[in-house]
Amino acid sequence: MSANPYESERLLAEYLLFHYGTADEILPATAPAGMRDALDFAVRTTRHFSPGRASRSLDLGCAVGRSTYELSRTSEETIGIDFSQNFVRAATALATGPLPYQRLDEAHRRTPLVASLPPGLPAGQVHFEAGDAMDLRPDLGTFDRVHAANLLCRLTEPQRLLERLPSLVRPGGELVLATPCTWLGEFTPPENWPEDSTRAWLEDALGPDFVQISCTEEAFLIRETARKFQWTASLLTAWRRK
Ligand SMILES: C[S@@+](CC[C@H](N)C(=O)[O-])C[C@H]1O[C@@H](n2cnc3c(N)ncnc32)[C@H](O)[C@@H]1O
Secondary structure, three states: OOOOHHHOHHHHHHHHHHHHOOHHHHOOOOOOHHHHHOOOHHHHHHHHOOOOOEEEEEEEOOOOOHHHHHHHHHEEEEEEEEOOHHHHHHHHHOOOOOEEEEEEEEOOEEEEEEEOOOOOOOOOEEEEEEOOOOOOOHHHOOEEEEEEEOOHHHOOOHHHHHHHHHHHEEEEEEEEEEEOOOOOOOOOOHHHOOOOOHHHHHHHHHOOOEEEEEEEEEEEEEEOOOOOEEEEEEEEEEEEEO
16 A cells, blocks of 8 residues: 555645644635535534533544544543554644644745644643554543544545444544545445445444434545635534443
């Protein structure tokens, strides 16, 4: 397989902007309203957990960590895990201060920007580590909240994560999964894609151990250049462990 794209400086800058950029830094002057509605995805997905406080939360495929930090608002301990060492380094560094990066505008043209945490974050204890969501360390323990946004269709064997989830979420705990269902052979061999809809596949896999609380969509916007954006509707399901 080719080098992991999520270790690249281009995607590091793209994700720092996606997670921490302001509307003015992300949107073009001519942006239609729908683009603005798709901002702050990494914050919105964390709001699908029931209100109240948690003792332990886990963010899988956390990238540069915005959702992990958001989960810490209501959690005593939050762990963020990502396969990209470069992303984990950036997520960790943000706890100690602002992080400069270069936004790609076009060709060689870049704009220097600075990513920083919103005031008050981190709230609870936050820890990031490099790890594989298909082969998580056995001593991770259990969690009141597990969040995995836009991760499943980037795994070679997503079934392995689905099989591990019941032992990660404590009884009564909650799981939030978001997936844009963009199944691509470069990440997941077609034999490991859902046979039919991703929603039905999730219900089959998780139904024995989880009750589905909600199923909705959250749109997101990733700015690739000053003139090119990815707008995607992620399928978001929330579950409670039986
Ligand atoms: C599409 S990004 C989504 C990131 C973030 N959750 C978000 O919604 O912005 C997918 C993330 O999953 C990570 N990833 C890919 N394979 C992984 C694996 N096997 N274990 C953990 N993380 C993985 C990538 O490094 C990347 O940060």
